[in-house]
Amino acid sequence: MTKKYDVVIIGGGPAGIFTALELVEQTNMSIMLIEKGKDIDRRKCPIRDNGGACKSCLVCNMVCGLGGAGAFSDGKLTLSGEVGGWLPDYLGNAETKSLIKYVDNIYLKFGASNKLYGVGEEVEELERRSSLVELRLIPVPIRHLGTERCQSVLKTMRDHLKSRINIKLKTAAAKVMVNEGKVSGIETEDGDYYECQYLVLAPGREGSEWLSNQAKRLNLTMHNNPVDVGIRVEVPSAVLESITNVLYEVKLEYLSRNFNDRIRTFCMCPGGEVIMESTGGAEPVVSVNGHSYAEKHTGYTNFALLVSTSFTKPFHEPIAYGKYIARLANILSGGILVQRWGDLIEGRRSTPHSIARGMLQPTLKSAIPGDLSFVLPYRHLTGIIDMIQTMDKLVPGVASRHSLLYGVEVKFYSSRLQLNNRLETEIRNLFAIGDGAGVSRGLIQASASGIVAARAILRSHG
Numbered sequence: 001m002t003k004k005y006d007v008v009i010i011g012g013g014p015a016g017i018f019t020a021l022e023l024v025e026q027t028n029m030s031i032m033l034i035e036k037g038k039d040i041d042r043r044k045c046p047i048r049d050n051g052g053a054c055k056s057c058l059v060c061n062m063v064c065g066l067g068g069a070g071a072f073s074d075g076k077l078t079l080s081g082e083v084g085g086w087l088p089d090y091l092g093n094a095e096t097k098s099l100i101k102y103v104d105n106i107y108l109k110f111g112a113s114n115k116l117y118g119v120g121e122e123v124e125e126l127e128r129r130s131s132l133v134e135l136r137l138i139p140v141p142i143r144h145l146g147t148e149r150c151q152s153v154l155k156t157m158r159d160h161l162k163s164r165i166n167i168k169l170k171t172a173a174a175k176v177m178v179n180e181g182k183v184s185g186i187e188t189e190d191g192d193y194y195e196c197q198y199l200v201l202a203p204g205r206e207g208s209e210w211l212s213n214q215a216k217r218l219n220l221t222m223h224n225n226p227v228d229v230g231i232r233v234e235v236p237s238a239v240l241e242s243i244t245n246v247l248y249e250v251k252l253e254y255l256s257r258n259f260n261d262r263i264r265t266f267c268m269c270p271g272g273e274v275i276m277e278s279t280g281g282a283e284p285v286v287s288v289n290g291h292s293y294a295e296k297h298t299g300y301t302n303f304a305l306l307v308s309t310s311f312t313k314p315f316h317e318p319i320a321y322g323k324y325i326a327r328l329a330n331i332l333s334g335g336i337l338v339q340r341w342g343d344l345i346e347g348r349r350s351t352p353h354s355i356a357r358g359m360l361q362p363t364l365k366s367a368i369p370g371d372l373s374f375v376l377p378y379r380h381l382t383g384i385i386d387m388i389q390t391m392d393k394l395v396p397g398v399a400s401r402h403s404l405l406y407g408v409e410v411k412f413y414s415s416r417l418q419l420n421n422r423l424e425t426e427i428r429n430l431f432a433i434g435d436g437a438g439v440s441r442g443l444i445q446a447s448a449s450g451i452v453a454a455r456a457i458l459r460s461h462g
């Protein structure tokens with residue numbers, strides 16, 4: 001079956017959705033969005049509510065489907081070009097800043113809350129206190145939606161788009177077609193072919209491997225992003241309240257003593273819970289993540305500690321490297337490992353008994369007590385220990401023996417396509433945006449990249 005569209009968008013996450021939103025606002029071009037997952041209301045994880053080991057569904061409902069990985073995300077809109085991606089590398093700081101404002105206004109229009117964290121004098125005081133213990137605090141204005149509001153905002157966007165574009169669900173894009181240096185269409189896994197003038201690839205982290213494979217097939221230039229591997233830490237909310245009440249999401253950076261690696265806090269979830277995510281596919285890997293609701297509070301706060309490492313040539317498989325480490329935790333536990341800080345630091349594994357006796361009970365019920373030192377490379381483990389001890393000087397209690405550490409958290413935003421400042425690849429009219437293309441690693445910059453592609457298409461189309 002062949003059909004003809006002006007624009008085809010692959011991926012129904014924030015990047016794809018914002019491309020469509022901008023296009024329908026400015027033009028009546030024919031547009032189709034292809035998404036391999038289900039509609040947002042139909043996305044259910046079999047173990048999310050009831051616990052148990054990850055069933056490794058072929059298409060993971062947690063990260064695939066209309067709304068993308070963002071649908072179940074914590075909905076923290078980080079309004080800064082300094083975090084959440086690499087857009088400033090393509091657009092410069094000033095343009096990124098104005099795009100972020102533009103995107104924020106769209107989120108507000110579709111129902112995001114007005115409250116902003118991370119602004120004011122208290123932030124400066126926290127920056128000062130952090131610097132005294134060798135931590136760099138990156139102040140970032142944040143709008144927090146919470147998982148429920150994030151979903152309702154995305155549903156409103158979907159409803160806005162539904163009558164204006166063709167949304168094709170449960171369909172995976174397979175092969176990008178090119179004719180004489182210009183994109184000509186997309187073939188799906190079902191064998192259908194859609195002809196188009198412009199193709200926007202926004203497959204997210206989950207689809208980054210597919211995108212890399214397409215790039216290799218089409219001889220496109222790829223660059224490596226750093227590999228981010230680490231753990232998720234869970235503590236009582238009270239431990240971090242002095243900073244989360246001011247900043248909500250606290251972005252702290254540290255340079256490890258042993259290797260001078262950059263280690264950072266990521267995705268802080270006050271009152272939230274730890275969850276797992278699967279890469280899906282034929283050989284799924286399960287890793288850890290976190291989220292929090294706007295209204296429901298667990299009494300715990302969790303955050304990731306990620307170690308960024310760049311490798312020397314000829315290394316060119318950062319995704320495989322990250323998966324390999326996450327897979328080690330899967331081999332040892334069947335999914336996610338959890339260990340008490342006290343056990344890790346004293347060189348023993350945690351057991352169901354030691355966890356049950358501890359002051360904190362894991363919010364991720366399916367996590368299996370074990371020993372993270374069997375999983376993480378020395379370089380990563382020593383860096384993480386170093387950072388937790390340093391953070392404890394800023395917020396005492398992070399290094400309590402009861403604190404829980406979950407592994408492994410990996411970020412697969414690894415390979416970066418060669419793109420121009422319109423986020424167009426070396427093939428004419430083929431755009432690559434969002435987390436999957438290595439352009440972003442957060443809702444705001446993913447959404448902003450969608451606007452960039454849409455505007456480029458509008459300009460070309462005249």
Ligand SMILES: Cc1cc2nc3c(=O)[nH]c(=O)nc-3n(C[C@H](O)[C@H](O)[C@H](O)COP(=O)(O)OP(=O)(O)OC[C@H]3O[C@@H](n4cnc5c(N)ncnc54)[C@H](O)[C@@H]3O)c2cc1C
Binds near residue numbers: 036037075444
């Ligand atoms: C648990 C969790 C919490 C998060 N919390 C936050 C947060 O609080 N703040 C923040 O800024 N960011 C957060 N993030 C990150 C954020 O969700 C992503 O940065 C954002 O969703 C990226 O948008 P995207 O459109 O590039 O990709 P995605 O949202 O991943 O969407 C890509 C879509 O493409 C589809 N797809 C993939 N391959 C194909 C294919 N071959 N054919 C068709 N469709 C395909 C996928 O099914 C998916 O739906 C979180 C992520 C997770 C997983």
